[in-house]
Amino acid sequence: MRKLTLAITAWIVAITSAHFALNVNWQVLMNDRLPEANRKLNVAYIPVT
């Protein structure tokens, strides 16, 4: 039972870490938390002239 719990916990930690590393844009997240006057502007574009 203990082994199973450890395995599940390790799996959840691994998946969560991978999600945070691959799917979360930390730069954008941190920028959004800055005071408005200090924030970088987010500029949208598509890959076309």
Next chain:
Amino acid sequence: MFQGFPEIKEALMSNKMQAAFMVAPMAIALRAQGVPVKIVYLGHRYGSAVVVRSDGPVHRVSDLRGRIIAIPSRFSDERLIVFRALQANGMDAKKDLRMVEMAPPDVAGALAANAIDAFSMGEPYPSQAEIAGFGRVLFHAREYWPDYISCVLVVRQDVIDKRPEAVQTLVDGIARSGLWLDEKERAKRHRLHAADFVGRFYYHQDPKLLRWALTNPIDRVKYEPLSPRRADFETIVTLMVQTGVLDHAIPFEDFVDTRFAEGAHAMTAWKYEAGDDRAR
């Protein structure tokens, strides 16, 4: 990076994005609908073309009669150029062909698969079809529309009001980049370098494709002058009204703020060559 203009429009309206490059008619339509945004600068001039199958039956504009042509949006200059070209050839785009809206990255594949007969789109999609061999440029926008513009820089009004210095910094940077890309005898070298880093780090496209789009020929896309000019936008508004995507003409001042372009007038090209650690 987005894949279509409708998504950009939503992101701008919801304040997820504070500024955006979008097709000029879409920006004008947003303003006409009361959305608090303004055009402050251009992204480029020219750079749009109508492309047909290289082995297909369309060899002149009149051959487009009865065909299906893809456009990025009903609110796009790429749609207006089709109206203009057909009108110049005695045709009516509303009656003589069928337009379908398609996300820009999908058009080359659709042409290759024979799902459409032609597309009217900005670079690098005309180049993509040319390089792959299945597409042929029927005409470039410049042939029917001198000083043609497509993408413009749009900024939310609350950002313009609260942070004009940030908007000016953005416009100055674009002005300097444009001058750098069009810098006389260095233009080709700069464009080849830009194709490499934009392809790899921004567009996630093969740099070979952007090299073609930016240098074949060198003025296929131009990056100056980028100041928004009244006459250019009055032409767009008139065409939008004539083609039924705008109820009534709106004044230039309602959708353009020229102060940032005026502030960028004295800008000079970035001092930057491949290998430098930063641009100055």
